[in-house]
Amino acid sequence: MGLPLGFAVVGLGAISRMHLESITTIPEARLVAAVDSRQSQVDAVVSEFGGIGYTDYIEALANPDVDVVCILTPSGARRDIAVAAAEAGKHVIVEKPVEITVERIDDMIQACRRNGVILAGIFQFRFKPAWQFVKQAVASGRLGKLVMGDAYNKWWRSQEYYDGSGWRGTWALDGGGALMNQGIHAIDLLQWIMGPVAEVSAYTGTLAHERIEVEDTAVAAIKFASGALGVIEGTTSVYPGYTMRLELHGTEGSVVIQGDYITEWSVRNTSEAEMAQVRKYYAPESKQSTASDPAQTDCTWHRLQIADVVQSILEGREPLVSGEEGRKSVEIIRSIYESARTGAPVKLSLGQ
């Protein structure tokens, strides 16, 4: 496999710019193929970023210059493309959620294992310095015994957001609503920092949108494997929408992190040196968010994550967010849906 690695991008919709800009600015990567079932999308991307255009991903997978495939099709339309890519010997990067059920994700994980290629799931927040700082602080025991971990993702999406898309709000292709599409970043970060979730008990509702099959509002009480407790709240129904927030509490301290910033650091025995670190990530109010606007304009974090995948391929190691890592938030969300449907608590596999 020569350098730079050749990339194919499959699915040239809203999120594709983050991948295309990343690929064209990482020295060890280059764009080889741009794929979308809509010819107009293909033409627009090829004229701006180069590469060969395809409307059928099977033809792009036959191109020997393709080493890595970024799959950015709707969430429930990734498994077959990922399995075909793995069978063709290509490494695979997929957007969040990795897929919409753990069974479909397992098919992808197994296909990639069988063919000795990497499967990575995009969770760009894990690459932001404030989150890495908090993850490290909690892992090193700064909060003492963890007692509570809460994730709040109270966003606003208009009716037009759902009406204007053939797949958003459907079980088959979105796989869920306020949690599977929007809240998943907060849920991934919560379990990354607090550890595996053991059990959930939940309610969901469709309260403020029409013509969607999935929930636009969800609440869950959760029990972590450590014994800590917490809540997850997610919605796309509250105007004007608020920045994603995690509240983390232990016997030695509490941290609140909101969007890209720490907004509260109350930890016993914080030294001046540690406080100086905290201040780098501290802001009383978050400055940017997708709480009411889905458009993303800064590809810095996608670039860092895709660069990590490139290095993992070159070094023969797992990427920081593997398919198995990406599977965890989907298992939590599916368990929340099952609990809401049956009215009973749901235990998760602790293989998480």
Ligand SMILES: NC(=O)c1ccc[n+]([C@@H]2O[C@H](COP(=O)([O-])OP(=O)(O)OC[C@H]3O[C@@H](n4cnc5c(N)ncnc54)[C@H](O)[C@@H]3O)[C@@H](O)[C@H]2O)c1
């Ligand atoms: N990481 C993030 O923060 C983030 C943000 C937005 C979206 N996403 C994820 O990215 C994915 C795509 O979202 P989007 O907003 O770009 O959607 P979109 O509807 O704008 O784009 C999807 C594209 O896929 C194409 N497509 C569908 N099926 C195809 C197929 N079989 N072969 C080739 N092309 C096909 C469509 O024509 C469309 O251009 C979703 O899973 C979403 O959850 C992630």
